[in-house]
Amino acid sequence: MIHFADVHMRYSSGSEALKRVNLSIDKGAMAFVTGRSGAGKSTLLRLIALIERHTRGQIIVNGQNLERVTGRRIPLYRRNIGFTFQEHRLLYDRTVFDNVALPLVVAGHRYQEIRRRVHAALDKVGLLDKQKQLPIALSGGEQQRVGIARAVVHRPAVLLGDEPTGNLDPILSWDTMKLFEQFNQVGVTVLIASHDLDMIRRMKKPIITLREGRILTSGGGSDE
Amino acid sequence: MKARRLRLPNDLGRQFAAWFSQHIQALLYSAGQMYRNPLGSLLTTAVIGISLALPAAFYVILVNSERVATGWSGTASITLFLKLDVPAAKAKDLAVSLRNRPQIAGVRYISPDEALAEFRRASGFGDAIEQLEENPLPGVLLVQPSSITAASSAEALLAELRALPEADTAQFDRQWVQRLVALLNILQRAVWILACLLALAVLLIIGNTIRLSIYNRRTEIEINMLFGATAAFIQRPFLYSGFMHGLMGALLAWMLVSAAVYLLQSPVAQLAELYASNFMLAGLDREEIFKLLCAGGLLGLSGSWLAVQRHMRGITPF
Numbered sequence: 434m435i436h437f438a439d440v441h442m443r444y445s446s447g448s449e450a451l452k453r454v455n456l457s458i459d460k461g462a463m464a465f466v467t468g469r470s471g472a473g474k475s476t477l478l479r480l481i482a483l484i485e486r487h488t489r490g491q492i493i494v495n496g497q498n499l500e501r502v503t504g505r506r507i508p509l510y511r512r513n514i515g516f517t518f519q520e521h522r523l524l525y526d527r528t529v530f531d532n533v534a535l536p537l538v539v540a541g542h543r544y545q546e547i548r549r550r551v552h553a554a555l556d557k558v559g560l561l562d563k564q565k566q567l568p569i570a571l572s573g574g575e576q577q578r579v580g581i582a583r584a585v586v587h588r589p590a591v592l593l594g595d596e597p598t599g600n601l602d603p604i605l606s607w608d609t610m611k612l613f614e615q616f617n618q619v620g621v622t623v624l625i626a627s628h629d630l631d632m633i634r635r636m637k638k639p640i641i642t643l644r645e646g647r648i649l650t651s652g653g654g655s656d657e
Numbered sequence: 658m659k660a661r662r663l664r665l666p667n668d669l670g671r672q673f674a675a676w677f678s679q680h681i682q683a684l685l686y687s688a689g690q691m692y693r694n695p696l697g698s699l700l701t702t703a704v705i706g707i708s709l710a711l712p713a714a715f716y717v718i719l720v721n722s723e724r725v726a727t728g729w730s731g732t733a734s735i736t737l738f739l740k741l742d743v744p745a746a747k748a749k750d751l752a753v754s755l756r757n758r759p760q761i762a763g764v765r766y767i768s769p770d771e772a773l774a775e776f777r778r779a780s781g782f783g784d785a786i787e788q789l790e791e792n793p794l795p796g797v798l799l800v801q802p803s804s805i806t807a808a809s810s811a812e813a814l815l816a817e818l819r820a821l822p823e824a825d826t827a828q829f830d831r832q833w834v835q836r837l838v839a840l841l842n843i844l845q846r847a848v849w850i851l852a853c854l855l856a857l858a859v860l861l862i863i864g865n866t867i868r869l870s871i872y873n874r875r876t877e878i879e880i881n882m883l884f885g886a887t888a889a890f891i892q893r894p895f896l897y898s899g900f901m902h903g904l905m906g907a908l909l910a911w912m913l914v915s916a917a918v919y920l921l922q923s924p925v926a927q928l929a930e931l932y933a934s935n936f937m938l939a940g941l942d943r944e945e946i947f948k949l950l951c952a953g954g955l956l957g958l959s960g961s962w963l964a965v966q967r968h969m970r971g972i973t974p975f
Contacts (some may be wrong), residue, residue: 482883484974505887512885524877526693536884538682541675587884 434460434591434622435481440490442476442646450476451487452646458624458639460590463617465633466626468643474626477643478593481624482514483507495590512540515584515621519596521576523568529555529579530564536587554582558612574605578612585616592616594625603632610636683893690870690898698902701866705906708859709953710913712852713941717914719841719848721938726837735811737798737818737827748796751823755800760814762803769794795825856956859906863899863960864967870895871968883974892965896958903957907950915940 435458442451451473458464466474479485481494483502492499495513502510515536523532533554537547555561558578560571568576577597584592594613598606610625610632617623627633633640642649691698739748745768752764767775772794777783800818802811811829818827871878881891918940929936941949 482974484883508882508885508887508890510885511883514885516883522876522880524880535880539881539884539886539890541679541890543675543678583884 434458434462434495435624436491436493437477438491438493440480440487440492442473442480442485443488450646451480451643454490454643454646454648456641456648458622460622461617461620462639463614463623463636464625464639464641465636466624466641466643467628467630467633468649469628471645472643473646474628474643475595476646478516478595478624478626481591481593482516483510508539512536512587513590515587515589515592517577517580517584517592517594517597519599521568521580523576523579523583525568528565528567529560529571532568532579533564533582533586535583540587550586551582554586557585557615558582574601574609577601577605577609581609581612585621588621590622592621592623594623594627596626596628598627598629598632606632607635679890680893683890684897687894687898687901690894691901697866701862701902702905702909704862705859705902705953705957706909706913708855708862709907709910709949712848712855713910713914713949714917715844715848715851716945717918717940719845722841722844724939725936726841734830735800735802735815735818735827736830737800737821738825739796739798739823740825741795743796743823745796747823748798751821752798755798755818760803760810761800763801765799765801767797767799769796772797799830800827856952859903859953859956860960860963863902863957864964866902867895867899867961867964868968870898871964871972875972878969878972879974882972888969892969895965896961899957899961899964900954901957903953903955903960904950905953906957907953910953911941911946911949 435456437454437456440451440454441449443449454473454477466477468474476485480487480492480499483499487499494510497510499510524535530551533551534547537550542550551564552561555564558581560575560578560582563571563575568579571579577600581597584594592613597613598609601609606629613623613625614636625633640650739751743751748766748768752766755761756764769792773786773792776794777786780786800814802814815827815829818824878891918938922938925936925938
């Protein structure tokens with residue numbers, strides 16, 4: 434589902450964020466990317482979502498060579514991806530329902546369809562009763578779950594999480610990871626960047642470790 | 658087979674419905690944004706309204722002045738200079754016969770003596786004129802064409818009068834009308850220049866409003882982009898917002914001009930009465946109102962389009 438071949442990423446400032454990265458994540462798999470701050474975890478996810486462009490090498494996601502995804506193809510490509518953030522990035526002037534509905538509204542679905550799918554996604558993250566509230570009235574963990582519901586509501590093939598548990602306590606973090614795992618179990622390919630090594634080891638999934646832009650290990654489970 | 662044949666129009670119909678509903682969404686959404694930020698929208702609308710009201714008001718003044726001017730030029734009198742050898746009695750007979758023509762409202766005879774007396778009074782050359790042995794001035798008939806006479810038949814009348822055996826020459830007493838018309842032409846051009854400048858101002862005002870709005874909703878734009886919104890989807894609410902600001906500004910301009918016309922109506926009527934005229938100040942007619950609204954909407958749309966092209970380009974998701 435996600436293939437990197439000799440991928441380099443150099444920012445226009447000159448700093449090299451990724452160097453010769455090779456990795457492969459199968460369709461329906463779940464994997465973690467770890468490493469210290471600045472190791473290139475976020476950059477890796479941003480390349481997949483086409484927020485940034487790699488400078489060398491080849492990235493293939495969902496059968497599409499990202500170099501060929503340009504211009505008007507970018508929005509259509511992104512509709513196959515769900516993204517969650519550490520800082521949630523919800524729209525605070527809109528209700529929980531409207532936040533979660535955003536990817537469907539953007540894709541031009543009908544209202545009945547939007548309502549049905551938003552309710553399903555909110556039900557899945559356990560927030561159906563809060564759909565009419567504004568995000569500010571929700572706790573941090575609840576806001577994160579709204580973010581996850583928004584990332585899966587359009588049934589993307591790939592779900593990306595950039596430090597999704599960074600601001601949560603250990604118990605909430607674990608619950609959130611389990612939620613990602615549930616979506617993985619219904620066939621979504623999941624890639625999560627996290628520096629919480631203890632927790633992601635307990636998830637027993639492949640872990641890609643980055644250091645200064647290079648892949649250090651690409652091992653699985655709780656070994657090392 | 659049948660289902661297959663039906664699919665195409667069905668799909669097109671659905672696509673159109675989706676497109677249409679997205680437009681409605683964008684329209685409602687930008688209306689909602691304006692409702693949520695009434696002060697900002699009101700200020701922008703007011704500035705646009707005043708900017709559009711100024712050229713519209715000048716236009717109204719111009720149109721009314723032209724009506725007055727054409728009214729006057731139609732009634733410009735003709736000065737018919739008689740030959741020096743035409744005696745006063747014959748001149749008076751001619752005046753009577755001219756007065757009976759339908760295209761002539763009135764004729765006044767000014768005898769050479771009267772003309773000389775007036776010249777003496779008005780020119781200040783009284784002493785010099787005393788020295789003259791005989792009166793050098795001809796008799797004059799002041800011919801007032803009837804007001805229904807159109808400009809072309811006034812010309813025909815002038816030619817006819819010139820052809821009279823008693824006539825030396827005849828001319829319209831309308832130099833001042835021509836000057837007025839020339840002045841109005843200048844004014845007309847000035848109104849156009851003013852309108853262009855203020856249209857530019859409206860573009861800038863709308864552009865700035867939309868620029869601020871893009872800036873304020875950057876996060877929202879970024880999130881929309883990340884979840885696969887097309888450029889058109891993102892731009893649409895801003896374009897609608899610009900269009901509506903322009904349209905509302907034009908509505909306000911219409912109201913301002915109408916109020917001004919209403920306030921000026923009775924003093925103008927009083928003035929007209931002093932000139933024994935039933936002249937009424939004309940406001941904007943239906944076609945002009947339509948043009949004003951179109952101009953406002955178009956300016957709003959183009960201003961926001963420029964701002965969107967200029968400021969949306971720099972935004973990438975995060």
